[in-house]
Amino acid sequence: MNAPNPWRGESGLLVAGEARVLRPSFAALVAAEEELGPLFALVERAASGQLRLAELIGLFWHCLVRREGITREQLGEAVVAQGLAGVSPQLRGLLGQILQGEG
Numbered sequence: 001m002n003a004p005n006p007w008r009g010e011s012g013l014l015v016a017g018e019a020r021v022l023r024p025s026f027a028a029l030v031a032a033e034e035e036l037g038p039l040f041a042l043v044e045r046a047a048s049g050q051l052r053l054a055e056l057i058g059l060f061w062h063c064l065v066r067r068e069g070i071t072r073e074q075l076g077e078a079v080v081a082q083g084l085a086g087v088s089p090q091l092r093g094l095l096g097q098i099l100q101g102e103g
Contacts, residue, residue, distance in 0.1 A: 032062040
């Protein structure tokens with residue numbers, strides 16, 4: 001795996017024992033929006049503590065640079081194993097990219 005590049009808004013996440021990269025690319029965010037609804041509403045739900053686990057997993061799934069060799073269920077299990085506090089930096093990073101774009 002390539003190391004996450006914070007200048008591109010990337011972050012890392014351990015899934016099924018392998019480090020994966022989350023990247024909020026245009027294509028990834030469009031796919032996430034198709035599944036989860038408007039991204040601004042997603043950000044508002046997150047800010048108010050109303051973001052559901054399924055939404056978080058959906059956002060992460062679409063932002064994974066490489067999904068080969070894992071399932072969405074494994075991604076969910078990885079998030080649960082790390083705990084919401086453990087993945088909050090990755091979530092904050094993705095939400096920040098949605099709101100602000102690339103620096």
